[in-house]
Amino acid sequence: MIKLEHVSKNFGPEKKVVNDISFEVAPGETLVLLGTSGCGKTTTLRMINRLLEPGSGHIYVNGKEVRQLPPETLRRSIGYVLQNTGLFPHYTVSENIGVVPTLLKWDKARIHERTFTLMDKLRLPAADYADLYPHQLSGGQQQRVGLARALAADAPALLMDEPFGALDPLTRISVRKEFKALDEINNKTIILVTHDIEEAFELGTRICLMNEGRIQQIGAPADLLFRPANDFVRSFLNPQRLQLELKALAIKDLWTWLPAHTSTSNTVPLTAESTCWEALETLTSSPATVVYQQEQKVIDGNGLMAAIAACKK
Ligand SMILES: Nc1ncnc2c1ncn2[C@@H]1O[C@H](COP(=O)(O)OP(=O)(O)OP(=O)(O)O)[C@@H](O)[C@H]1O
Ligand SMILES: [Mg+2]
Numbered sequence: 001m002i003k004l005e006h007v008s009k010n011f012g013p014e015k016k017v018v019n020d021i022s023f024e025v026a027p028g029e030t031l032v033l034l035g036t037s038g039c040g041k042t043t044t045l046r047m048i049n050r051l052l053e054p055g056s057g058h059i060y061v062n063g064k065e066v067r068q069l070p071p072e073t074l075r076r077s078i079g080y081v082l083q084n085t086g087l088f089p090h091y092t093v094s095e096n097i098g099v100v101p102t103l104l105k106w107d108k109a110r111i112h113e114r115t116f117t118l119m120d121k122l123r124l125p126a127a128d129y130a131d132l133y134p135h136q137l138s139g140g141q142q143q144r145v146g147l148a149r150a151l152a153a154d155a156p157a158l159l160m161d162e163p164f165g166a167l168d169p170l171t172r173i174s175v176r177k178e179f180k181a182l183d184e185i186n187n188k189t190i191i192l193v194t195h196d197i198e199e200a201f202e203l204g205t206r207i208c209l210m211n212e213g214r215i216q217q218i219g220a221p222a223d224l225l226f227r228p229a230n231d232f233v234r235s236f237l238n239p240q241r242l243q244l245e246l247k248a249l250a251i252k253d254l255w256t257w258l259p260a261h262t263s264t265s266n267t268v269p270l271t272a273e274s275t276c277w278e279a280l281e282t283l284t285s286s287p288a289t290v291v292y293q294q295e296q297k298v299i300d301g302n303g304l305m306a307a308i309a310a311c312k313k
Pocket of ligand 1: 012035038044083195
């Protein structure tokens, strides 16, 4: 568990780059720090593992205040993916991934096994990549090594600073899916930084939207979308609003507004848990039959769009 209480930080005498930040993240949760460039996301992460000291406030990791812990002990309990990968240039890929297990004095066979397993999972086959140096990899491959390094020692907490930032949009979507499916992240306390709204909505249990060092809103993705705390939150999400809404709403959320047709000829089946986004992709070709709590409806694209409009009123 990670907890911040009224944490602030300024670099010069004037500007607070982090201003009175408080939040708590439980095991199994992913809190996404989202916000414009320079709003204090990296600074917040760096204070959690004591790469920076806060000006004021308190930070706890697993109930212990971080300033009471030796930085090395603290950092071994937290996997950290740096924004610019931060790989050691003179270490090979496998040596980079094995850095923390080596510090923890795991035996060689265990380090080898762990390193190679993670490389395979992150689509960097060990036979091809284990002995290369970071400069021989693309930016996206370096990021995956950074991710493997952060996961290597199976620390209970994971701080990730723009972990998918160097990937093109297509690769990014597939690496994100693979990341979500990794057993290695189950039950970890994760804080992930991004400025990509779609990524925040896909990966965040909760999102902490920041601007100029301050939290503007912290809540579930649907809270920010449908119950924005202020104009900043509203306008930050506006460019992608329709897409986000379609992904945030499931058919079952619209059940009362969907017209009650019952004809079942030439329809495809759809589950009530499907998002409206998934449903619309299906409904472009044919109407669908949905069964929800013993009731059945047949929906088409028009009916779905009308229900979305009605539910938002
Ligand atoms: N060591 C430092 N000395 C002085 N100013 C700093 C230092 N580190 C960060 N800053 C300033 O603090 C502010 C917040 O920086 P930070 O790196 O936390 O932003 P960020 O939200 O991570 O942005 P980005 O999305 O661009 O990575 C910026 O204005 C930056 O210039
Ligand atoms: Mg940053």
